[in-house]
Amino acid sequence: MEDGLPATLVPIIASEPSSPASTGGADYPFHHGYPRPVGGCDEMMGADGAVRPYWEEFVEGLAALPAEEMNRRWERGQRLIADNGVTFHVHGDPQGLERPWQLDPMPLLLEAAEGRALAAALEQRARLLNLILADLYGPRRLVRDGLLPPTLVFGHPGYLRACHGIVPPSGIFLHLYAADLARTRDGGWTVVGERTDAPAGVGYALENRLITARILAEFFRNSRVQWLMPFVQVLRDTLLSLSPRRFDQPRLVLLSPGDAAGSSFEHAYLARLIGCPMVESEDLTVRDERVLLKTLDGLQPVDVILRHTPAHLCDPLELDSRSDLGVAGMVQAVRAGSVTIANALGCGVVETPAIAAFLPRLARELLGEDLKLPSVPTWWCGDEASRRHVLDNLHRLTVRSAYDLRAPAIFGDTLVAVEREALAARIAARPHAFVAQEPVAPSTTPVWAGGRLEPKPMVLRAFLAAQGDGYRAMPGGLARASSARDLTNAALQGGGEGGSKDTWVMSDAPQAPRRAALPNAAPVRLVRGGRDLPSRVADNMFWFGRYLERSEGITRMLRTVYVQVEESASGIVGGGGETLAPLSAILSLLGLHPARAQAGTVADAAALLGRQQFDPAYGTGLVANMGRLLRVAARVRDRLSLDTWRNVQQLNAAALRLKPAAATDVGEVLGALNGLILMLEASSGLVLENMTRGLGWRFLDIGRRVERALHLIDLLSGVLTLRGGDMPVALDALLAVSDSGMTYRSRYFPTPQFAPVLDLLLCDDSNPRSVAFQFALLADHVEHLVAIRETARIRPEQRLMIFLEGSVRTADIDVLAVADEDGRWYHLGKLLEVLQARLWELSETLSREYFAHASGHSARQREWRM
Numbered sequence: 001m002e003d004g005l006p007a008t009l010v011p012i013i014a015s016e017p018s019s020p021a022s023t024g025g026a027d028y029p030f031h032h033g034y035p036r037p038v039g040g041c042d043e044m045m046g047a048d049g050a051v052r053p054y055w056e057e058f059v060e061g062l063a064a065l066p067a068e069e070m071n072r073r074w075e076r077g078q079r080l081i082a083d084n085g086v087t088f089h090v091h092g093d094p095q096g097l098e099r100p101w102q103l104d105p106m107p108l109l110l111e112a113a114e115g116r117a118l119a120a121a122l123e124q125r126a127r128l129l130n131l132i133l134a135d136l137y138g139p140r141r142l143v144r145d146g147l148l149p150p151t152l153v154f155g156h157p158g159y160l161r162a163c164h165g166i167v168p169p170s171g172i173f174l175h176l177y178a179a180d181l182a183r184t185r186d187g188g189w190t191v192v193g194e195r196t197d198a199p200a201g202v203g204y205a206l207e208n209r210l211i212t213a214r215i216l217a218e219f220f221r222n223s224r225v226q227w228l229m230p231f232v233q234v235l236r237d238t239l240l241s242l243s244p245r246r247f248d249q250p251r252l253v254l255l256s257p258g259d260a261a262g263s264s265f266e267h268a269y270l271a272r273l274i275g276c277p278m279v280e281s282e283d284l285t286v287r288d289e290r291v292l293l294k295t296l297d298g299l300q301p302v303d304v305i306l307r308h309t310p311a312h313l314c315d316p317l318e319l320d321s322r323s324d325l326g327v328a329g330m331v332q333a334v335r336a337g338s339v340t341i342a343n344a345l346g347c348g349v350v351e352t353p354a355i356a357a358f359l360p361r362l363a364r365e366l367l368g369e370d371l372k373l374p375s376v377p378t379w380w381c382g383d384e385a386s387r388r389h390v391l392d393n394l395h396r397l398t399v400r401s402a403y404d405l406r407a408p409a410i411f412g413d414t415l416v417a418v419e420r421e422a423l424a425a426r427i428a429a430r431p432h433a434f435v436a437q438e439p440v441a442p443s444t445t446p447v448w449a450g451g452r453l454e455p456k457p458m459v460l461r462a463f464l465a466a467q468g469d470g471y472r473a474m475p476g477g478l479a480r481a482s483s484a485r486d487l488t489n490a491a492l493q494g495g496g497e498g499g500s501k502d503t504w505v506m507s508d509a510p511q512a513p514r515r516a517a518l519p520n521a522a523p524v525r526l527v528r529g530g531r532d533l534p535s536r537v538a539d540n541m542f543w544f545g546r547y548l549e550r551s552e553g554i555t556r557m558l559r560t561v562y563v564q565v566e567e568s569a570s571g572i573v574g575g576g577g578e579t580l581a582p583l584s585a586i587l588s589l590l591g592l593h594p595a596r597a598q599a600g601t602v603a604d605a606a607a608l609l610g611r612q613q614f615d616p617a618y619g620t621g622l623v624a625n626m627g628r629l630l631r632v633a634a635r636v637r638d639r640l641s642l643d644t645w646r647n648v649q650q651l652n653a654a655a656l657r658l659k660p661a662a663a664t665d666v667g668e669v670l671g672a673l674n675g676l677i678l679m680l681e682a683s684s685g686l687v688l689e690n691m692t693r694g695l696g697w698r699f700l701d702i703g704r705r706v707e708r709a710l711h712l713i714d715l716l717s718g719v720l721t722l723r724g725g726d727m728p729v730a731l732d733a734l735l736a737v738s739d740s741g742m743t744y745r746s747r748y749f750p751t752p753q754f755a756p757v758l759d760l761l762l763c764d765d766s767n768p769r770s771v772a773f774q775f776a777l778l779a780d781h782v783e784h785l786v787a788i789r790e791t792a793r794i795r796p797e798q799r800l801m802i803f804l805e806g807s808v809r810t811a812d813i814d815v816l817a818v819a820d821e822d823g824r825w826y827h828l829g830k831l832l833e834v835l836q837a838r839l840w841e842l843s844e845t846l847s848r849e850y851f852a853h854a855s856g857h858s859a860r861q862r863e864w865r866m
């Protein structure tokens with residue numbers, strides 16, 4: 001197979017300067033010590049040690065900066081990354097789920113002519129791959145005529161037989177395409193990987209541009225850098241044009257695996273940028289061969305899905321029955337033409353590295369053109385001649401899986417004789433499953449490290465979007481720098497050891513400063529209230545509110561305990577174990593049994609409590625709860641304002657700074673808890689002042705009110721077990737936890753008494769910390785929710801709220817606050833028990849009726865026209 005055995009790699013886009021720069025590289029203090037490339041290619045510096053001409057102005061500008069200025073700017077860039085919440089996920093990592101995105105402040109610069117040549121070559125490649133996909137899921141002429149081996153196609157898990165015969169709109173299978181590129185020693189570019197199934201990185205590339213352009217603003221303006229937003233406009237226009245329903249407001253959604261994806265930030269960011277909701281599989285269902293979005297207003301038809309979930313996981317009915325990330329019946333809906341998926345299901349078959357061996361011949365066959373951009377020399381071992389070449393040169397080639405992109409590469413030059421023999425035996429046993437490639441030594445690029453520039457190998461991911469009958473290349477991309485040997489096939493997580501880099505493609509003409517905007521669309525129907533909120537989002541908003549309120553409750557209780565420790569140590573109150581009894585209700589709610597706490601002093605009990613609460617492994621502790629708050633917020637980050645998301649991240653970071661080992665430092669812990677409470681109150685302010693009063697806000701506030709009411713009822717129930725002299729201290733602690741001490745003291749005597757405290761915290765609907773206040777707001781929220789159901793029947797959640805609100809409004813404090821002969825508050829205890837049970841029933845009812853759609857009459861399905 002001659003196309004699979006090229007003798008040399010043909011450079012197509014030269015990057016060597018025509019002449020050395022007049023102010024040679026050694027004259028620039030900025031890159032003093034930057035090594036001259038030897039035996040390879042560097043993006044900034046030529047082999048003669050001179051800065052490349054198109055880098056000169058940029059390097060001169062940086063050289064004029066004071067020595068500490070670049071560090072200061074990069075510190076600002078790191079703050080922007082943290083403030084913008086740019087993260088990636090590493091599952092199972094002991095350092096936590098969320099990691100900051102790694103970005104190097106030094107951009108990658110490309111000449112305008114080089115950018116145009118790359119774009120043209122990549123557009124040709126995208127058209128070729130689209131034609132290959134059209135044939136493989138259509139007539140299969142390429143297989144029948146021997147241009148593609150059937151074993152390679154039908155043995156690839158990315159070839160989805162269930163999708164054969166499905167023709168997407170306009171015959172476009174590949175709507176978004178990404179290619180990983182490396183510049184070789186001779187200055188040419190080569191493709192080292194294809195990404196056709198669900199290409200990742202567009203959102204990160206756009207975020208990189210936003211941050212880099214801000215910290216290097218004057219350099220960006222002066223360098224005539226091409227804008228990226230026109231590419232987003234093309235992608236958005238293409239997606240909207242795919243709608244099978246021909247009307248002016250198609251419903252476009254971005255399908256994400258959610259937390260199962262390492263780049264869920266990107267999904268939320270990209271969804272917000274193109275103006276569509278991010279959904280997960282549980283948000284969708286298929287009825288009557290239509291994909292429908294589960295919303296609080298019923299089931300709504302979906303027209304176009306931008307897919308970031310791997311294709312084989314999208315339908316457990318026809319594709320992979322083990323998948324919990326798909327929607328049963330999705331393939332049938334696509335087959336029926338009621339929904340369009342981008343990229344089309346099954347595009348992953350051409351991600352195999354083996355395809356590179358066949359592309360030159362396929363380009364001549366399908367396009368009548370020579371391939372403009374070469375691939376790294378590749379041999380598919382399923383071909384006998386190629387296999388012999390691989391086995392003869394196994395000591396120097398890189399061996400990869402033909403089917404699994406996640407499988408690590410095997411470098412022949414690192415194997416001893418016994419290992420090479422074992423590898424040869426594996427190839428001989430399953431030759432079709434292996435691909436061998438020439439080792440790639442990518443060009444190096446300057447990386448900012450420790451106040452100086454260092455060269456690191458670099459791979460560039462370029463992106464293209466379908467446009468009409470062709471493709472439009474992003475004038476930029478996502479560069480990744482790392483010393484890793486297998487950088488050419490590295491995952492996006494983190495951007496690489498040296499960080500990701502913004503890519504500046506120059507323009508021949510200056511780019512006028514402007515704020516790129518999305519194109520004018522057809523007039524839209526004005527909407528208020530957002531009744532089409534996905535049920536999953538409503539569920540997550542509900543639990544976001546609950547975790548937020550639960551975090552505040554835990555923090556306030558902990559602060560009360562530590563204040564007691566501080567007062568005991570200072571002699572304000574008596575020391576020793578006798579001061580623990582009034583706090584028994586609080587200690588129990590925090591997971592520390594009073595009997596266990598009595599074994600030592602108040603300080604010992606607080607230290608034990610702190611070690612529990614500050615341990616992330618303690619499931620009901622403060623730090624663990626903050627982690628849950630962050631995770632549930634991440635699932636709805638496309639619905640939260642940037643300030644709210646930043647605040648949640650800061651809350652989690654502050655909680656993580658509370659270490660179990662520091663639990664005995666009362667002053668330090670109290671300071672940290674006071675800071676946390678202020679930040680939690682800031683979150684409440686953001687929710688109150690900034691969120692639109694739509695259904696998302698209502699469910700968030702419902703979660704808060706349910707949690708606060710349960711917390712108050714638990715505290716009041718715990719106080720009922722106390723007797724005698726412990727009661728005043730317990731009531732004082734109760735007022736402190738509920739932040740109602742000032743209100744009480746402005747109305748009554750300084751020493752707390754049971755009846756007025758009970759009235760203030762249970763029945764006073766003017767007190768925002770009372771149970772009555774929570775019930776009044778919950779009743780109002782429920783009435784608004786029921787209104788969207790458009791039914792005259794009283795609903796279960798309404799019945800519950802009528803009972804709860806009525807029980808508190810009609811409560812007689814004079815009766816409830818009187819103990820019987822045994823010193824027990826029987827009537828109050830029963831009332832609190834019933835209120836608690838009904839609140840839990842309300843939570844379950846809301847989940848069943850609005851989140852799970854388990855009730856037969858819970859979802860009103862609207863009429864729609866095709």
